Amino acid sequence: MEKVLYGKPLAALIRARIKELIAEHGLAPRMRLIQTGNDPAASYYVQNIVSSGAKLGCEVQLASLPANVGQAELLSLIAAANADPQTHGIMLQKPLPRQIDDALAGAGIDPAKDIDCLNPVNLGRILLGEDSLLPATALAVLCTLGHYRVPVAGRHVVIIGRSAIVGKPLANMLLWKKPWANASVTVCHSRSANLEELTRGADILVAALGQAEFVQPEMIKNNCVLIDVGINEQKRADGKPGYVGDIDYNACYGKALAITPVPGGIGSVTTSLLFLNLLKAALAAQGINKTVDDFLDFIFKE
Ligand code: NAD
Numbered sequence: 001m002e003k004v005l006y007g008k009p010l011a012a013l014i015r016a017r018i019k020e021l022i023a024e025h026g027l028a029p030r031m032r033l034i035q036t037g038n039d040p041a042a043s044y045y046v047q048n049i050v051s052s053g054a055k056l057g058c059e060v061q062l063a064s065l066p067a068n069v070g071q072a073e074l075l076s077l078i079a080a081a082n083a084d085p086q087t088h089g090i091m092l093q094k095p096l097p098r099q100i101d102d103a104l105a106g107a108g109i110d111p112a113k114d115i116d117c118l119n120p121v122n123l124g125r126i127l128l129g130e131d132s133l134l135p136a137t138a139l140a141v142l143c144t145l146g147h148y149r150v151p152v153a154g155r156h157v158v159i160i161g162r163s164a165i166v167g168k169p170l171a172n173m174l175l176w177k178k179p180w181a182n183a184s185v186t187v188c189h190s191r192s193a194n195l196e197e198l199t200r201g202a203d204i205l206v207a208a209l210g211q212a213e214f215v216q217p218e219m220i221k222n223n224c225v226l227i228d229v230g231i232n233e234q235k236r237a238d239g240k241p242g243y244v245g246d247i248d249y250n251a252c253y254g255k256a257l258a259i260t261p262v263p264g265g266i267g268s269v270t271t272s273l274l275f276l277n278l279l280k281a282a283l284a285a286q287g288i289n290k291t292v293d294d295f296l297d298f299i300f301k302e
Contacts, residue, residue: 001148005227005260007140007268010147013298014272015056021279021295022057029275029282030059031115032081035093036074036100037067041233042093045271049091052271058278061087067097074100075108082110088282089115091274094165112284115277117169126172131291133277138170139292140269141206141227144260146180146299150204150225153182158199160215160246161208162189166229170206178293180300195219207246215247223257229266 022029031053035046046062053060063077081087090113096102106118114122117135125132145152157174161167167187174183188198190209199205199219207215208229220226230246245262253259260266276295283290293300 001150001258003256003258005144005148005150005258005265007144007260007265010143010299011268011272013147014143014269014276014296017295017298018056018058018272018275018279021283025283025286025288027279027282027286028059029057029088029278030061030086031089031091031275031278032061032063032084032087033091033093034063034065034074034077034081036065036069036097038064039095041231042095046093048271049274052275056275058275069097069100071100071104074105078105078108082108082113085285087113088285089113089278091116092118113281115274115281117165117277123164123169126169129172129176133280134173134292135165135169136270136273136277137166137208137229137266138173139273140266141170141229142173142180143269143273143296143299144227144266145204145225146296148258150258152180152204155183155203156186156201157183157204157206158186158188158202159206159208160188160195160199161206161210161229162187163208166208167206170208178300205247209246211246212244213246213248213251215252217248217251217255220252220255222255224255226252226256226259227266228260228262231262231267 050060081090090109109119111119111121114133117133122132159167171185171187174181174185186198188195196219200221204225206227212232212234226247228245228247232244234244236242243263
């Protein structure tokens with residue numbers, strides 16, 4: 001196993017598969033990307049999705065709504081995208097403004113077009129171990145582990161963070177009866193009383209809490225695999241903006257068996273998987289239903 005689990009080589013493989021599928025099926029995938037307000041991190045991610053779409057041959061239609069958009073206006077935009085047969089996937093960029101009910105907005109997206117997995121139907125399918133449109137970040141973690149041949153089955157995976165978009169779906173996917181999952185899972189959160197005791201028991205530690213360099217060497221055991229989902233803005237020494245993860249990379253590197261960098265780790269894989277979901281939805285619209293294993297057989301082969 002390599003020590004640094006880079007995301008870019010894996011993302012390149014996923015992008016190649018996407019291009020192959022588009023050519024094979026003559027698809028013209030189209031995504032409706034909805035941004036509310038102008039949060040800088042969200043804008044950065046949105047621009048990344050738009051430019052990735054252009055490179056992959058997927059159309060990304062961006063709707064930029066003001067931060068004071070009302071619930072009804074947002075829901076009607078989502079409903080229009082649901083009804084448009086040329087739109088295969090809908091992505092609602094978070095964070096949503098305070099006046100918007102996240103759950104209502106997610107529930108408004110047609111489950112068949114819900115490429116970021118916000119609809120309770122898709123989240124429920126994950127709980128039941130059924131294939132669905134899977135949340136790209138959680139899938140990125142599993143793909144990274146699979147690609148770098150990190151043994152997961154039977155191992156103890158500890159996740160810090162219980163959000164509906166990362167921690168909870170990832171925990172449930174890790175429990176799937178698949179050769180690339182089958183883990184024992186502990187989920188920790190802000191009210192976990194004995195956090196360090198729990199994280200020290202991890203064979204694989206996933207940090208998804210959104211706190212810069214939170215995980216320190218005393219919180220991990222020797223030869224633990226460290227997966228960093230966090231993306232936190234932090235000024236570099238030269239005053240320029242930079243990003244760090246939820247794990248103190250330099251401090252934990254020596255103790256870890258393997259570690260994902262930030263940037264250049266999980267985040268690099270996530271965007272390509274969002275487009276894979278778009279393709280999955282576009283194919284399903286043509287009556288071609290492929291499972292995650294069909295799409296990612298080159299990663300999840302035994
Ligand atoms: P969130 O704020 O919705 O959830 C954070 C979770 O962490 C909560 O469940 C909370 O209980 C837990 N938490 C917070 N402080 C804690 C503490 N001190 N101890 C233990 N648990 C604590 O965040 P999210 O949307 O799940 O995102 C988490 C991180 O992942 C953020 O840094 C975000 O930017 C990043 N992210 C990365 C990607 C990617 O593609 N790499 C995608 C989505 C989110």
